[in-house]
Amino acid sequence: MAFLTPAVTARHEELINGSTFVAFVAPIDSVAAAAALLERVKAEHPDASHHCWAYKFDEVMRFSDDGEPAGSAGRPMLEVLLKRDLEHCATVVVRYFGGKKLGIGGLVRAYGGGVAKALDLAGVREVVDTDSLEIRADFADTDTVLRALANLSDEVATSFDERGLVAVIEVPSSERLAVERLLADITRGAATVKIIATVND
Numbered sequence: 001m002a003f004l005t006p007a008v009t010a011r012h013e014e015l016i017n018g019s020t021f022v023a024f025v026a027p028i029d030s031v032a033a034a035a036a037l038l039e040r041v042k043a044e045h046p047d048a049s050h051h052c053w054a055y056k057f058d059e060v061m062r063f064s065d066d067g068e069p070a071g072s073a074g075r076p077m078l079e080v081l082l083k084r085d086l087e088h089c090a091t092v093v094v095r096y097f098g099g100k101k102l103g104i105g106g107l108v109r110a111y112g113g114g115v116a117k118a119l120d121l122a123g124v125r126e127v128v129d130t131d132s133l134e135i136r137a138d139f140a141d142t143d144t145v146l147r148a149l150a151n152l153s154d155e156v157a158t159s160f161d162e163r164g165l166v167a168v169i170e171v172p173s174s175e176r177l178a179v180e181r182l183l184a185d186i187t188r189g190a191a192t193v194k195i196i197a198t199v200n201d
Contacts, residue, residue: 002128002174003087010122016110018098022048023114025091025122031057034090041092048094052111054078055090068095068111072104076112084119088127091115129173132197138164141187148186152179173198 009026024041028034034055042051052073054063061082063074073093081089093114102110137145142165149156153169160166171179176195183191 002126002172004085004124005088005127006086006119007123007125010118012114012118012121014110014114014117015098017102017106018100019049019102019110020096020098021093021110021114022096023091023093023111023118025089025115025118028055028057028088028090031055031060034062037090038092041094045094045096047096049097050095051092052077052095053090053092054081054115056081056086057088057090068107069104072107073111076108077115080112080115080119084124086119086124091118130170130199131173131176131195132168132170132199133176133179134194134196135167135169135183135191136164136194137167137183137187137191141165141190144186145183145191148182168196 005027006025009024012023014021022045024037026037028037034057038051038053045051050066050068050073052064052066052068054074054077056078061078063078065071065073077091077093081091093111135145135149145165145167146156146158149167149169152171155169157168158165180193183193
């Protein structure tokens with residue numbers, strides 16, 4: 001599975017009608033990482049009036065208005081992530097109240113807009129799942145299999161055991177089945193393919 005996430009952690013600060021809004025966005029590799037971002041921002045801004053947050057990690061979506069009127073902060077922040085099709089992403093916006101109320105609409109624009117501007121600074125990168133495959137082939141098929149693997153990957157780790165070739169390559173997860181079919185075709189079904197790891201990169 002490929003998905004989009006912020007390229008880096010970013011921060012955007014803006015003064016709106018006397019209140020200071022500081023927005024943070026970050027890529028995350030777990031729900032715990034979203035909580036860690038919130039705790040870090042709270043530690044950096046202990047005197048802020050509000051610490052509103054939102055995150056999306058796979059099917060898990062959470063947000064908090066942290067004392068702002070319901071629906072005026074966390075949900076608009078999450079909506080920005082959803083509209084940009086971002087995954088594995090967390091955001092926190094702190095507000096230092098400046099004495100002037102902004103109204104629901106003003107808060108929605110301030111919180112959602114802060115996240116959008118922080119994301120513009122962060123940029124986006126595509127994360128592609130890759131599978132590490134262990135391929136075993138008979139000695140008789142070694143040359144044929146190695147030629148095929150060289151066309152699939154720049155890095156092929158090879159060794160031999162008593163049964164024949166043992167090779168390890170990394171391919172995008174979306175291409176794994178095609179690799180299995182190719183190796184089955186060229187070895188008449190003799191080669192075996194086993195996933196030994198799947199990583200996000």
